[in-house]
Amino acid sequence: MSFVSWPPSLTPEQLEHLTLLATTYALAHSLLYLPPHEPNTPPPPAPVSAIHAPLSLFPTPIPRVLFHRAQRLQRAYNNLYARVALDTAFLDEVMGTGPTGAGAVDEFTGALWKAWKASREEGPVQTWHLGLFRSDYLLHQPEGAKEIELKQVEFNTISSSFGALSEQVSKLHRHLQATTHYFDSSSLLQPGNFPPNDTIAVLAAGLAEAHTAYGNPSASILFVVQPDERNIFDQRLLEYELLEKHNIHVHRRTFAQLAEHAHLSATRTLHISPLPAIPSSSATHEISVVYYRAGYTPTDYPTPQVYDTRLLLERSRAIQCPSLALQLAGGKKVQEVLTRPGVLERFLDRAEDIEEVRASWVRMWGLDASADDVPIAGASAEGVGKDDEPAGTRCARARAQDLVLKPQREGGGNNVYKQAIPPFLDTLPARERAAWIAMELIKPPRGVGGYLVRAGGGEAGVMRAEVVSELGIFGWALFGGEGRGGVAKKAEVGWLVRTKGEGVNEGGVAAGFSVLDSVLLVD
Structure with missing residues (x-):
């Protein structure tokens, strides 16, 4: 297909109708954000309103062969980063505070590495690691090139967000196709070209597998979250899935709350006390898995005491998602070092995997x-x-x-x-x-357009713009337990698409740079 012809043209009346259907569907199906609150004032104790997340009215065309290649690549990337996280010598060299390590010159990286080193010196009581991953790609077609390639932007090992909302936006586009057929505006908009997206169920299954590996069915999973989190519905949908499908309870805490309410037993079992404002029949809650939706940026660690809290969690028997080692493995310096001659072969065995992974890099x-x-x-x-x-x-x-x-x-x-x-x-x-x-720089095909609806709509309503779309593929891996050097269980799960206006450099939805989108497979 010619990307220049996308999206199809609509009349103002058709566009208005699609926007109404899309925004009401989003509000009815948790495709939501909490609205911003006034600066220097605390948010209300319970939400009183929500706004729909930023979204695209049409799915984005992705060549079918490249979409399936990205899914296939996730298996190799799951193995690759699991093995990197288990290679202590490699991570010490690349991310530590020695003469060749990024931690020697980057304060945040150095602090994480020192916490990891301290936990190693004490001796781990938990050898399992859980990774909920997302590998991000752009289509690459330099000027004059006929073929379109798939190139990796980055590999995320911590707080890989928008899995749940991406499933909702893919359902939204299916709903628009089913109800309006997109006004027969394109022959490409057929049900068979909308790939399934079951990210919520499979990400929750990864957390549930780690919970099972921990060995106490009555324990709970801890979500470590940022204060004043606006992207709460993306997290809550996972929480509800864990309770409804796996009978696993989730407790949400910030680092500040954990500093007061988390403690270790003599066997380093992690317990958290109920929050004072929340009635509970239990004196404490034993934690099986610590899932971080915070802790990936220096602003999450405003004081040295927060690093102490992170170390306490790392020292515990609870399975970390991610461990400090796995978080360090996701660093940009590791991504660069892996591209050097001979390094990838240290971690992957299959020649086909090595070839495909290397071909995905710039x-x-x-x-x-x-x-x-x-x-x-x-x-x-x-x-x-x-x-x-x-x-x-x-x-x-x-x-x-x-x-x-x-x-x-x-x-x-x-x-x-x-x-x-x-x-x-x-x-x-x-x-x-x-x-x-x-x-x-990856150079996406030129001339691709989209209809973008900003969070909450606002006065601007829907905007047509030339766009660039980033494809993210989710996966999870449970690895390292019981002396195993490889991956015990893993899965390639769903996907997301984030679309931004051409010329906008960053791609973060939560950072306000882009909208949530979905995939339309094209041949």
Whole structure:
């Protein structure tokens, strides 16, 4: 198909009707956010209103063969990152505080690594790890290229959000097709081109498998959450699935609440006390699995005491999702090091997996890299930048228009793009270069459009714009327990699509950069 012809044209009346159907469906099916509250005022103790999440009226066309390739790749990526998390020597070298580690120059990474080291020195009482993963991709079609490729943006090992809401938006698009046939605006909008999306059930199944591995059916799962969380419905849908389908109770706590109400027994069993305002028949709740929807950004650790709380959870018998090792494995520096010659073979055995995973990458390198470690001809970029700058930095200056710089951060809003790179490099302290990677920009097909509805609608209503869509594939893996070096159980689950206006660099929905979307398979 020609992406330039997407989305189909609608009359103003048709567009208004679709928008009404979409927003009312969203409000009826938990495709919701809590509304923002006034700055410097606490939110109400119980929500009194909600707004629909940002959404797209039409699904996004994705080549069928590339969608299935992304699903197939998730199996290899599940194995890859599980094995990276179990390779202590590798993580110490890449993310630790030694001379080659990102933790030596990035304070946040260093603090996480030190907490992990402290837990190792005490000796673990729990060897199982649970990862709920999401691998994010963009379609890649440089100018003049005929073929469309699939290229990975990043691999998320902590707080991989929007799984539940992505399932709801895929159902929304099926509903619009069933009720309106999209006004027969495109022959592509057929039920067989809307792939199933059962992310909620399978992510919950991963948490339930870890709960079973823990060994106490009466224990509960702990969700560690951010205060004033607006994306609460994405989390609640998982919570309800765990209770209704698996009879597992969930308790939600912030780090601040856990500092007061979490403690370990002599056997390092994790217990949390009921919150004072919540009546409970139990004095404490034993925790089987700790699922982090917080803890991925330095702002989640405003004081050293929060790191102490994270370490307490890590030291416990509860299975961590993710463990500190697995969170470190998801760092951007690990992503870059894996692309170096021979490193991937350390973790994957099957030649087909190695070939497909490597084909999903664009070129990347560290800003502190020597010319031999920059995978680009003429990497030394002589005459560019300062004489004492390493080749990785000089190459980033020379190729700035085709690059993005990424730090060891999650959550959106941290990257540096194109023309902003040279002045940023002018101010970046030399010792911090080791914490940054340069990554070639993925170049999506041009001319793809979409109808975007912002959160809550607002006065703008629906907006037509040229867009870029990012495909995320979810998976989970339970690994490392009982002395096993491999993955005990794993699954490739559902998917999400996040769509943003062309020219918008970041892609985070919660950060306000994009809308939730779904897949339309095309041949």
